[in-house]
Amino acid sequence: MRISDDRYSRDRQRFDVALRFIRHEARTHTIRTWTGLSDDRIRKLYRSYMCGPQGGSLTRHRGKSPQQIGFFTRSGRARQEAALLASLCRLVGAMPESQAPELARALPSLGRGELLCQAYEAYRGLVLEPLISFEHAVFLLTSLVRGDELTLAGCPDCGASLIVDRWSLRAPRCAMCAAQPEPLEITPPPE
Ligand SMILES: [Zn+2]
Numbered sequence: 001m002r003i004s005d006d007r008y009s010r011d012r013q014r015f016d017v018a019l020r021f022i023r024h025e026a027r028t029h030t031i032r033t034w035t036g037l038s039d040d041r042i043r044k045l046y047r048s049y050m051c052g053p054q055g056g057s058l059t060r061h062r063g064k065s066p067q068q069i070g071f072f073t074r075s076g077r078a079r080q081e082a083a084l085l086a087s088l089c090r091l092v093g094a095m096p097e098s099q100a101p102e103l104a105r106a107l108p109s110l111g112r113g114e115l116l117c118q119a120y121e122a123y124r125g126l127v128l129e130p131l132i133s134f135e136h137a138v139f140l141l142t143s144l145v146r147g148d149e150l151t152l153a154g155c156p157d158c159g160a161s162l163i164v165d166r167w168s169l170r171a172p173r174c175a176m177c178a179a180q181p182e183p184l185e186i187t188p189p190p191e
Pocket residue numbers: 155156157158159160173174175176177178
């Protein structure tokens with residue numbers, strides 16, 4: 001009895017996460033990787049969602065998932081939004097503390113998929129016209145956890161979260177601090 005209950009709730013969770021991914025216009029490949037559902041079941045779920053009241057506004061994306069980390073560093077706004085999303089991922093627990101390629105490979109799971117949706121939904125709620133699609137959010141999280149190209153760091157002047165190219169030679173500062181003519185002298189508060 002217990003086993004079938006567990007199995008039922010696991011299947012339920014699988015469908016819930018897949019549905020959230022579908023709402024965020026994730027690709028079939030991404031949904032399969034994170035939920036373990038077969039392409040056939042994803043297609044059926046997708047069709048039944050499209051027939052529902054919210055289905056009409058959905059765009060189905062085909063082709064490859066994003067692969068260019070330059071997307072997150074191409075402009076100040078992209079960097080800022082990527083840093084916000086990454087901070088939210090860290091805050092809800094979708095992003096592990098450490099970075100390693102094997103951690104990135106082990107990322108896709110139901111539990112982490114739920115947390116990623118939570119972070120992404122918070123990001124969409126905070127940014128008026130968000131630049132980052134859900135597929136890009138998956139890619140950002142994976143790249144940051146892999147840690148070989150991008151990393152989440154703090155601005156040395158103000159401590160704001162920053163997306164940093166691992167191999168960048170310039171010491172990275174946030175847009176606000178970079179706009180200052182001179183670095184701010186921070187005087188420590190009196191003891
Ligand atoms: Zn700063």
